[in-house]
Amino acid sequence: MTSSKESNPYLKTNKLYPVRGRIYDRKNQALVLNQNSYQLYVEPKKVDNKDYLLESISKSLEVDEASISAKLDMSKYWVAIAGGLTQEQKDKLDKLNLKGIGFDYQTKRFYPEASLSAHIIGFLGKDDQGEDVGHLGLEGFYDQDLRGLPGFVETERDILGRPILIGVQQRVEPDDGRDLILTIDKTVQEISKKRLLEGMEKYQAKKGCVITADPKTMEILALVCLPDYDLEKYYLFNENFYSDLAISDLYEPGSVFKPLIVAAALEEKKIKPNDTYNETGQVSVGEYNIKTWNDKYEGKISMTRILEKSSNVGMVYIGEKLGNNNIFNYLEKYGFGQNTNIDLEGEASGYLKPANSWYPIDYATVTFGQGIAVTPIQMIRAFASIINGGYLIKPHIVKKIVSEGKVTEIKPKIERRVVSQMTSDIIRKMLVSTVENAEAKWDRPKGFAIGGKTGTAQVPIKGVYDASKTIASFIGFAPANNPKFLTFVVLYEPKTSIWGSETAAPLFFKIANDLIVYYNISPSQ
Amino acid sequence: MKNLFLRTTGLIMAGLVVANLFVFISGIVLSDEINNFEQKTENLHKINLTLEKEAAKLSSINFAQAQAKEFGFTNSTAPQYIDQLKYAYR
Numbered sequence: 378m379t380s381s382k383e384s385n386p387y388l389k390t391n392k393l394y395p396v397r398g399r400i401y402d403r404k405n406q407a408l409v410l411n412q413n414s415y416q417l418y419v420e421p422k423k424v425d426n427k428d429y430l431l432e433s434i435s436k437s438l439e440v441d442e443a444s445i446s447a448k449l450d451m452s453k454y455w456v457a458i459a460g461g462l463t464q465e466q467k468d469k470l471d472k473l474n475l476k477g478i479g480f481d482y483q484t485k486r487f488y489p490e491a492s493l494s495a496h497i498i499g500f501l502g503k504d505d506q507g508e509d510v511g512h513l514g515l516e517g518f519y520d521q522d523l524r525g526l527p528g529f530v531e532t533e534r535d536i537l538g539r540p541i542l543i544g545v546q547q548r549v550e551p552d553d554g555r556d557l558i559l560t561i562d563k564t565v566q567e568i569s570k571k572r573l574l575e576g577m578e579k580y581q582a583k584k585g586c587v588i589t590a591d592p593k594t595m596e597i598l599a600l601v602c603l604p605d606y607d608l609e610k611y612y613l614f615n616e617n618f619y620s621d622l623a624i625s626d627l628y629e630p631g632s633v634f635k636p637l638i639v640a641a642a643l644e645e646k647k648i649k650p651n652d653t654y655n656e657t658g659q660v661s662v663g664e665y666n667i668k669t670w671n672d673k674y675e676g677k678i679s680m681t682r683i684l685e686k687s688s689n690v691g692m693v694y695i696g697e698k699l700g701n702n703n704i705f706n707y708l709e710k711y712g713f714g715q716n717t718n719i720d721l722e723g724e725a726s727g728y729l730k731p732a733n734s735w736y737p738i739d740y741a742t743v744t745f746g747q748g749i750a751v752t753p754i755q756m757i758r759a760f761a762s763i764i765n766g767g768y769l770i771k772p773h774i775v776k777k778i779v780s781e782g783k784v785t786e787i788k789p790k791i792e793r794r795v796v797s798q799m800t801s802d803i804i805r806k807m808l809v810s811t812v813e814n815a816e817a818k819w820d821r822p823k824g825f826a827i828g829g830k831t832g833t834a835q836v837p838i839k840g841v842y843d844a845s846k847t848i849a850s851f852i853g854f855a856p857a858n859n860p861k862f863l864t865f866v867v868l869y870e871p872k873t874s875i876w877g878s879e880t881a882a883p884l885f886f887k888i889a890n891d892l893i894v895y896y897n898i899s900p901s902q
Numbered sequence: 903m904k905n906l907f908l909r910t911t912g913l914i915m916a917g918l919v920v921a922n923l924f925v926f927i928s929g930i931v932l933s934d935e936i937n938n939f940e941q942k943t944e945n946l947h948k949i950n951l952t953l954e955k956e957a958a959k960l961s962s963i964n965f966a967q968a969q970a971k972e973f974g975f976t977n978s979t980a981p982q983y984i985d986q987l988k989y990a991y992r
Binding site: 406482540 | 929930937955962
């Protein structure tokens with residue numbers, strides 16, 4: 378409490394801090410709460426034995442004596458020693474009856490699920506004024522909603538601190554921060570994180586992401602990228618760990634991109650699933666030669682087979698049928714080069730170079746997902762549009778914002794229609810066939826129709842593709858006739874195999890297996 | 903007449919002093935009560951946060967995992983097969 382007016386020593390004003398909003402998952406299970414915390418301070422002028430004080434604090438808080446000593450400037454009247462003390466630590470120090478110490482009450486964030494959703498949540502730091510400020514993720518994006526408005530109390534008090542009833546007594550209550558109810562399901566999040574960790578260890582990947590969404594609403598059910606960081610001790614981590622790859626990392630998607638081009642060609646009626654293409658060998662585009670991943674060719678194959686065997690030359694054919702203008706228009710329709718405006722801080726927009734800078738080889742390679750930079754969240758949004766009936770929907774993490782007595786529901790926002798219901802139905806069937814007749818055989822849940830596509834993208838390093846470094850991915854959905862979930866798995870530079878079919882795909886099926894059990898989805902085949 | 907005036911004034915003054923004392927003491931009692939309630943509210947707020955934290959801890963996946971580990975639910979037991987079924991036929 379501080380004296381606000383020199384003329385009236387009895388008048389005290391005190392800022393009333395609002396309680397920062399809490400964060401819950403879609404089933405109202407807490408992800409972020411507030412907990413009691415204390416700041417230890419010392420009034421050096423009241424200290425009679427500095428050495429004993431230092432030793433006592435050091436033992437109680439298990440902090441190096443030298444670091445406390447460095448803060449304790451005996452020429453000052455008030456020195457903050459340590460923040461974020463727990464009730465137990467405070468009680469321990471209270472019992473010692475040390476002269477000259479005191480505690481200021483604070484609250485700090487508590488994470489019941491530890492760092493399960495580190496990148497989604499973000500963290501709470503301090504600004505120049507020492508006030509709490511949210512950084513990254515939801516803490517950053519919804520900082521204004523979460524922080525609330527402070528109140529104040531102005532009161533005249535006697536020497537014992539009792540209110541003087543006939544004096545000034547004014548109190549403006551703080552407006553507590555709003556609570557956020559997320560679209561995230563913590564069980565799906567846990568499944569995704571556990572499986573991603575296992576997958577990264579098994580395939581020796583450098584980094585990895587798993588995003589699971591409801592394709593009909595683009596409610597994000599889980600979003601995990603590893604490595605992540607400890608929310609409680611975020612300051613111990615290098616800033617590289619803070620970036621959420623799912624929304625900020627630009628990469629070339631590779632073959633997971635192919636269904637988008639096929640859907641565009643179906644929509645424009647340039648191809649039909651059973652049309653044939655004569656796959657005879659490599660295709661030349663200008664001075665470049667394009668080949669299939671294994672340089673093997675099957676002769677006459679259907680459009681569905683092009684997806685099944687992930688034929689690059691077949692995709693170049695589809696791209697030619699679709700036409701350059703259509704390719705570029707559809708890239709824009711799918712939202713590439715634009716922010717998805719997901720409600721998380723730190724999103725990158727990707728880059729789609731202007732149409733007049735495209736060379737023929739660019740139009741050829743983009744059909745199989747090379748030569749274009751996208752973020753995983755852009756990729757899953759675009760993919761959702763071709764399997765949900767054709768709607769490009771803004772992805773979102775927050776389902777409801779709850780303030781005192783008022784609930785604001787955030788509804789799915791349709792950006793535009795990209796393809797028709799008929800195209801969407803056809804592409805879903807083609808993608809089921811792609812999983813069932815793919816060249817790799819996976820241990821997938823039996824009796825369930827699952828659609829999906831693998832991707833293996835080469836990583837450009839200093840303008841040259843390094844064949845040993847790839848980004849392996851798989852995007853899939855189930856059940857195929859009415860998708861309940863759409864999951865995108867990305868593994869960066871796996872070492873056991875460079876192929877998405879041998880790394881990301883098995884990891885996807887492990888996750889899909891768990892989700893089918895969790896959602897109690899019945900077999901359809 | 904003068905005496906009556908003085909007595910009346912004295913009585914009024916005494917009454918005012920008593921009333922003042924009563925108001926003063928009541929004021930102190932009321933202030934103490936306000937102080938107590940303020941402290942109780944603050945404590946309740948702290949207890950509320952502590953209980954909220956405990957409840958969230960107990961319903962967390964972290965806690966469930968720790969419990970499952972403690973009770974051995976997470977260790978998959980090796981399946982036991984009956985090799986010598988002849989005993990079952992007897």
